[in-house]
Structure formats: C-alpha cells, structure tokens
Amino acid sequence: MKEVILIKNGELALKGLNRRNFEDLLIKNLKFRLAPVSKFQFTVAQSTIVAEPLQEDADMDRAGEIISRVFGIAAFSKAAATEKNFQTILKTAREYLEDDLMGASTFKVEAKRADKTFPLTSPEICTEAGGYLLNAFPHLTVDVHNPDIKVTIEIRDEYAYIHGRQIKGAGGMPTGSAGRATLLISGGIDSPVAGYMMAKRGLELIAVHFASPPYTSERAEQKVHSLLRQVAKYSGRIRLWVVPFTEIQEHIKDNCPEDIFTVVMRRMMLRVAQIIALKENAGALITGESLAQVASQTLPAIVCTDDVCSMPVFRPLIGMDKDEVIEKSRKIDTFDISVLPYEDCCTVFTPKHPKTRPTLEYVEKAEKCFDYAPMVEQAAEQARLVIIDNR
Numbered sequence: 001m002k003e004v005i006l007i008k009n010g011e012l013a014l015k016g017l018n019r020r021n022f023e024d025l026l027i028k029n030l031k032f033r034l035a036p037v038s039k040f041q042f043t044v045a046q047s048t049i050v051a052e053p054l055q056e057d058a059d060m061d062r063a064g065e066i067i068s069r070v071f072g073i074a075a076f077s078k079a080a081a082t083e084k085n086f087q088t089i090l091k092t093a094r095e096y097l098e099d100d101l102m103g104a105s106t107f108k109v110e111a112k113r114a115d116k117t118f119p120l121t122s123p124e125i126c127t128e129a130g131g132y133l134l135n136a137f138p139h140l141t142v143d144v145h146n147p148d149i150k151v152t153i154e155i156r157d158e159y160a161y162i163h164g165r166q167i168k169g170a171g172g173m174p175t176g177s178a179g180r181a182t183l184l185i186s187g188g189i190d191s192p193v194a195g196y197m198m199a200k201r202g203l204e205l206i207a208v209h210f211a212s213p214p215y216t217s218e219r220a221e222q223k224v225h226s227l228l229r230q231v232a233k234y235s236g237r238i239r240l241w242v243v244p245f246t247e248i249q250e251h252i253k254d255n256c257p258e259d260i261f262t263v264v265m266r267r268m269m270l271r272v273a274q275i276i277a278l279k280e281n282a283g284a285l286i287t288g289e290s291l292a293q294v295a296s297q298t299l300p301a302i303v304c305t306d307d308v309c310s311m312p313v314f315r316p317l318i319g320m321d322k323d324e325v326i327e328k329s330r331k332i333d334t335f336d337i338s339v340l341p342y343e344d345c346c347t348v349f350t351p352k353h354p355k356t357r358p359t360l361e362y363v364e365k366a367e368k369c370f371d372y373a374p375m376v377e378q379a380a381e382q383a384r385l386v387i388i389d390n391r
C-alpha cells in the first residue's frame, strides 16, 4: 500500500498572489528537511500539498515527526493512497485505519470528491463507507458531531486518499519567507526561545555567540551548539558565528564604571552583531530580552542599547514573564540544555550594583575611555563559522 502525507498550509492561504511563492518555498524547505528520510515528490492541489516518498522503505513515522516541526504548516495527516475503485477504497480504509478504529468508540466518515466523474456522490460515499465500517467494527457507533475519529475519503485526480487523525502542524510561516535575521544567542533560557519565535514568523536565522576564553569554556560553547541544534529542528540549518570577545570585555572592565558594564557590553555585542548581520544579508537582530527582567533590560538600558544599532532589534519576549518563557523552552526542548551550569561571558563580569537608569550621555562618556572601534571590527573579522544542521 502506498502511503503519503497530506499537508495543509497555514496562513499561506491568506497571501493572495504571493501564495505560489510561499508554497514553493515551503516545498523547498520540506524537500531539504525530509532528505535524510527519502526523496519525496510534492504535488499541490486545493490548498493541500501531497508528499509522496519515492523510496519504498521510507520511514514515514520519522517523516511525520520532521514535518510536525516545519513552519508554515497548519495540519497534516498520513494517508493511504489507492486506486479509485470503491471496493479497494473500502478495504483499504478498514485495513489502514484498523488500529485507530479499534481504539475508538465513535466515528464519522467525511468524503471530499474533487474528481466529479467518480460514480458515487460525497453523501453516497459517506453512507456506504459508514455502513461498511460499522459492519467491520461492530463496537463502533456513528457520531456526526463529536466523533473520536473522523475517517476522511478524498477522491482526487490520480488517487483516492484515506486518512484518520489529523495532526497539528508547527504553524507560522515558511522559514525564509520573511527574510533573514541575526540571533544573539547566549547559553541561557531566553535567547533560544526568542530565535524559535522569530523563525516561526518566517525568518531564516543566523546566530552570533560571544565567547570569552579563558573566562568561558569550550563546554559553554558546546552548550550553545546543542541549543541551536534543537532550534534548528524547527528553523532548519543555522550558520553560527562564534565571536572572540575577551579583549573587548577586559577593556570594558578596565576602563568603564562598574555600574554600566553590562549595558556597555551589550552595546559592543550589538555593534559586532550588526557587522556580521550586514555581511550575511540579514535585516534585523534578535535578542532574548524581556522588559525589566534584569538591570540591563529596563527601558533606559534598552534605549542605550538600541542607540548603537541602525537595524531593527526584535525582542519577541519583551512582554513575557519568565515562567511563560520557561514553558515555551520546555515545549521546544531547550530548557534542560539551558539550565546546564556553564558560565556565560555576561555572568563572568556581572557588576554588583548595576545602574537601572543609565543615560546615553553617561554611557557614551564611559565608552570614550578606550578605542573600541578597531576592536569591534576585529572581533567581527575573527568570528569563526560553525554550521548547525539538525535534520
């Protein structure tokens, strides 16, 4: 029996003339992500993408798992594809959905007839198939309003498709459809969630991580790789730039008043990240900041941080409480990695009494105490590329 996956687009349906482009991009992403399972052939009809494996032994459970994390998909279901002979359709429905039907008490049949030359009408298909299944599974009763399982029979051009349970997709927009942005990722809880949220809206992620050896260890960087591998399960491949940050941090420590270490450091980070973003054709930066969570994330501190950056800085967590962020990080399986106890460059030089209301004037004056511009250029120049792929 041939098994396929029927994929329902998410918001794509709303995009009018652009819809074809979005669909093409979604298919391109699906091809890439499903490549380790099998080559697939994709056809589009009536806002459904049919994914058909070209390898007979393709692991369709794994394909389903991968598809459940691809953005731009509202829902999907695995389906049996059969020839359009009604007896074959009935037999296939019984065999293919046996486990699901055995585990249910109520069901209903729904028919969709795209091929109008098919000899039975949709209501006839429902009645006949409903009767046949009741006979085959006598423990079942029909419930048209709230069935445990809905058996769908779709008569399309080439095949009839039979499917049961529909699985919710990851939602959002296809990765890349909204352009590219650069995620500043630490080893903490927040930034991976921020990356996930913006990738969901269609942004392709480039990541930047600031490392300060010997204050930060190799294991701290490996932690960032692990976090990004998890995010990449949703966003697709990520190019990570690891920036050597020790020299800049030591200069900040030696030259700036302690109460604004973190704000100055964040400004340096944004300066470097913006250089890398421009090289990578990214149009925005992303951080995991949340208003008032710590001293460097108060409104005056954010004003000081933003001032060094000409591209927009997206902060998707800005209005979220920590427990809401944690809930999301558990959902995308980054939480357990984030709480591993490796030091981050921010924690190494944390001031005891940070200023919660820094002014631009104060911060700019402090920065004038050392010649940071060439160091910023050099840090961006010396960044090391790591490709994070998790398919």
Ligand code: ATP
Pocket: 183, 184, 185, 186, 187, 188, 189, 190, 191, 192, 208, 209, 210, 211, 269, 286, 287, 288, 289, 293, 294, 296, 344, 345, 346
């Ligand atoms: P997170 O949980 O993401 O570390 P946080 O609440 O600990 O966030 P901070 O440490 O103040 O907050 O960092 C704020 C933001 O600055 C992070 O969300 C991240 O976007 C960025 N950032 C912090 N440290 C680094 C780093 N070492 N490399 C890259 N970006 C960083």
Ligand code: MG
Pocket: 186, 187, 188, 344, 346
């Ligand atoms: Mg942090």
